[in-house]
Amino acid sequence: MKVKKEFTVFEHIDINTPLLLSPQASTKEKTLCCWFCTSGPISLSAKIDRKGYTPGESIQIFAEIENCSSRMVVPKAAIYQTQTFYAKGKMKEVKQLVANLRGESLSSGKTETWNGKMLKIPPVSPSILDCTIIRVEYSVMMYVDIPGAINLSLNLPLVIGTIPLHPFGSRTSSVSSQCSMTWLGMALPERPEAPPSYTDIVTEEQRRSSLEVPMSRDEFDGPLFAYVQEFRFQPPPVYSEIDPNPDQVRGVEEGRPSSCPSR
Structure with a gap:
């Protein structure tokens, strides 16, 4: 069969x-x-x-x-x-x-x-x-x-x-x-477009006005919250910054928190 x-x-x-x-x-x-x-x-x-x-x-x-x-x-x-x-x-x-x-x-x-x-x-x-x-x-x-x-x-x-x-x-x-x-005979861009400037996103007037906003809650009063508000609209470090000494944190010298390493 x-x-x-x-x-x-x-x-x-x-x-x-x-x-x-x-x-x-x-x-x-x-x-x-x-x-x-x-x-x-x-x-x-x-x-x-x-x-x-x-x-x-x-x-x-x-x-x-x-x-x-x-x-x-x-x-x-x-x-x-x-x-x-x-x-x-x-x-x-x-x-x-x-x-x-x-x-x-x-x-x-x-x-x-x-x-x-x-x-x-x-x-x-x-x-x-x-x-x-x-x-x-x-x-x-x-x-x-x-x-x-x-x-x-x-x-x-x-x-x-x-x-x-x-x-x-x-x-x-x-x-x-x-x-x-x-x-197809098309050319690609050699370099991507640069990102916008920080001042184009957050103006100096916006940064100053944010510091003058009154606080309504008591639990937010204190030196820590004031410190956060002060650096709320601070621009980030530019990409061209290079730390000559990698063992030293640039944020301490510039008054920024030591937990934020320089770029």
């Missing part, structure tokens, strides 16, 4: 890692030949912001397609899933289309640019990368459909995870974000 039963192999993948948050990019070029005639080249450049995504997210595709040939071409993008099975020293591979996207037709001498064209990931199983009997891999294929010739294509590796991108993931992927903005 033979019995068949399905089982599920599942692997948790957190995409909040530097490897999966790094951008993926590639460039290819192809020249068409027909007998003794050679047409101009067809060039393709494509990039995605990161390698790791979760089902339901949309992949922003940045691409540039230049058609210098004599044929009409069509740029397209697709997500492919590749399942590989290992058993008894043999291997079986199954590849299927998951999602696709089509651009505008390009005639000879035309160029098309994709500035973040969205390709949504449908509900698919996550990638399986560390199993000895089965592997599930994904890729974003960007290609140019050329009539009568082999398509010009390039693959960008893709990992479908189970733990989505956290809000702080943008800080972790600061390098990838910077590369993305540089790729």
Whole structure:
């Protein structure tokens, strides 16, 4: 007797890692030949912001397609899933289309640019990368459909995870974000803007008026509360202050509490 039963192999993948948050990019070029005639080249450049995504997210595709040939071409993008099975020293591979996207037709001498064209990931199983009997891999294929010739294509590796991108993931992927903005020709500021001056927040009139507020509760009377009121609106030390003697507390010399070390 033979019995068949399905089982599920599942692997948790957190995409909040530097490897999966790094951008993926590639460039290819192809020249068409027909007998003794050679047409101009067809060039393709494509990039995605990161390698790791979760089902339901949309992949922003940045691409540039230049058609210098004599044929009409069509740029397209697709997500492919590749399942590989290992058993008894043999291997079986199954590849299927998951999602696709089509651009505008390009005639000879035309160029098309994709500035973040969205390709949504449908509900698919996550990638399986560390199993000895089965592997599930994904890729974003960007290609140019050329009539009568082999398509010009390039693959960008893709990992479908189970733990989505956290809000702080943008800080972790600061390098990838910077590369993305540089790729688009945008410049990042070299130095962040300085904080506002202390006098812009608390004026001298506010500080003096706070010292003249009458106290209504007797339990607040005393030298300690008067000391706190006196230093209520005192500005903090500037960041440029450097204590030449680390063993000596600057606050004692300047009349501040000794428990507040200088900055």
